[in-house]
Amino acid sequence: MKLYxxxxxxxxxxxxxxxNLKGIAYDAVPVHLLRNGGEQLADAYRAVNPAKLLPALEDDGNVIGQSLAIIEYLDxxxxxxxxxxxDPAGRARVRALALSIAADAHPLGNLRVLKYLTGQIGVAEEVKLGWQQHWLRSGLQTLEDLLANDARTxxxxxxDTPSLADCCLVPQVFNAQRFNVDMSAYPTVMRIHAACSELPAFQQAHPSQQPDAE
Amino acid sequence: MKLYxxxxxxxxxxxxxxxNLKGIAYDAVPVHLLRNGGEQLADAYRAVNPAKLLPALEDDGNVIGQSLAIIEYLDxxxxxxxxxxxDPAGRARVRALALSIAADAHPLGNLRVLKYLTGQIGVAEEVKLGWQQHWLRSGLQTLEDLLANDARTxxxxxxDTPSLADCCLVPQVFNAQRFNVDMSAYPTVMRIHAACSELPAFQQAHPSQQPDAE
Known part of the structure; x- marks a missing residue:
């Protein structure tokens, strides 16, 4: 199994x-999003994933794009x-939590979006940072509200078992901390983040632990 | 079953x-996104769905948000x-197609995003329209590339059966047409759109056929 x-x-x-949570061994194939004008846009990667986005999983001759589709496939x-x-209601809740991050919050801070803001629209760096922080805060607030007011949390x-939702929560907190978002407004999110961070599966998936880390 | x-x-x-494809009867509860400053932001709806976004499904005492989570639940x-x-590979492909619309393309044209562009950033109407069209085109091109180069299409x-991916494709084409995107570059998308449009399930779900249509 190969992960781009x-x-x-x-x-x-x-x-x-x-x-890592499933203990599946895989080969990491690094694709550098910034080098050479973005390796994800080059023909070599485009032949793997026409969507020109990371990640992609290659398994058994099939290539699968989209992180949530990949995780459902692995599951x-x-x-x-x-x-x-x-239970279907529980599955729906976990998927909705994951999508509140992956579909509502995260896409707005994507590299190609930020490039459009500074390039085509010509906004200043601090306006771009304000945009990033705004959508990170808005997404985290929604997540906090969904988690804090539900007895199933x-x-x-x-x-008490990590799920697809936790696979999304931890990277989103990483993003928010990278862009200096004050996390004190999201105590439930941060409590869960701390619990996840104790697990080797989460520790070993951290950006700083990757072979292509800079 | 209630659909907000x-x-x-x-x-x-x-x-x-x-x-409609599943033939499930439901009560439509209209929530007006523009009236009264946005009914989805009011306390009444917030009590139903703390994410303050449409749609939400109420079934059996449970409220589920996020369209893809709702459709998986119904399925x-x-x-x-x-x-x-x-088959898992086919399921992954359908989910990835759906997410390429629901997570990559659609969120960028969402009302709250457009409001931020014109409000906080202060862009002109034509820059906003350019933004909308850019992400609609980019998403449709990805969809076209994923569909046209795969024998499973x-x-x-x-x-030859409508799936979760078709449930996402048709509304995204509706959006693109609404904002005058030239659709001639996406022949596979438009061929599938035409096939779906022949089915009563798609016809009856069209915005113009809803009780709250204006």
Whole structure:
């Protein structure tokens, strides 16, 4: 199994956590998002993933894009350490938490979006930073509200076992801390982040621990 | 079953298609995104869905947010007219296609994002329209590339049965047409859109057919 990854890509970070939680060995193929005008845009990677985005998983001759689709695939093909609960309502909750990060918050801080803001629209660096922080805070507040007001929240996002939602939460907190967002408004998020950070699966997936880390 | 919806919300539109494809009866509860400063932000709706976004599904005392999580839930609890294929690689492909729309393309044209652009950043109307069209085109091009170069594409996005991916494709084409994107560059997308548009499930989910249509 091959994972096309970049150490700081938060979508790739999600998949690395899932692979580690399940104890699946994989080969990391680094794709540098900034070097050579973005290696994800070059023909070599485009032939792997026409969407030109990271991560992509190659398994059994198939290439799968999109971090959440990859994690669901891993969960369906490797039954150990399930990343979704058994009951449909619980599964829906975990997926909704994951999507509140992966679909609502994270895409707005993506590299190509920031490039459009500074390039085509011509906004200043501090306006760009304000944009990044605004959407990070807004996403974290939603996550906090969803987690703090639901009895199904446990040591982790859903009960006492790490799930798909935790695979998304931790990289999003990493992003927020990187851009100096004050995290004190999100105590439930940070409590879960601390619990996850005690697990080797999360520690070893951290950007700083990757072969391509700078 | 209750669906909190807005006729023109493309995420709600996805769920309406899925409900219709499965033949599930539901009560539509309209939440007006523009009236009264946005009814989705008011306390009444916030109590239903703390994420303050549409759609939300209420079923059996549970509230589920996020269109893709809702559709997966419907698929798990109502086995007729399955919206995902049986094989894990096929399921991953359908989910990745859906996420390429729901997570990569659509969030950038969301109302709250456009408001930030014109409000906080102060961009002109034509710059806002340029932004909308840019991300619509970019998302449609990715979708076209993923569909046109894969033998698993059939009459619909994946084979000859409508899936979760088609539930996302049709509303995204609706958005693009609404903002005058030239669709001639996306022949596979438009061929599938035409095939879907022949089905009553898609026709009846169209914004113009909703009780709250304006």
């Amino acid at each position: 990854t970049y150490f700081r890509s938060s979508a790739a970070y999600r998949v690395r956590i899932a692979l 369906e093909t490797h039954t150990q350490a399930p990343l979704l609960p058994q 446990g040591r982790y996002c859903h009960g | 919806t807005y006729f023109r919300s493309s995420a709600a539109y996805r769920v309406r298609i899925a409900l 798990e609890t109502h086995t007729q007219a399955p919206l995902l294929p049986q 059939g009459r619909y996005c994946h084979g």
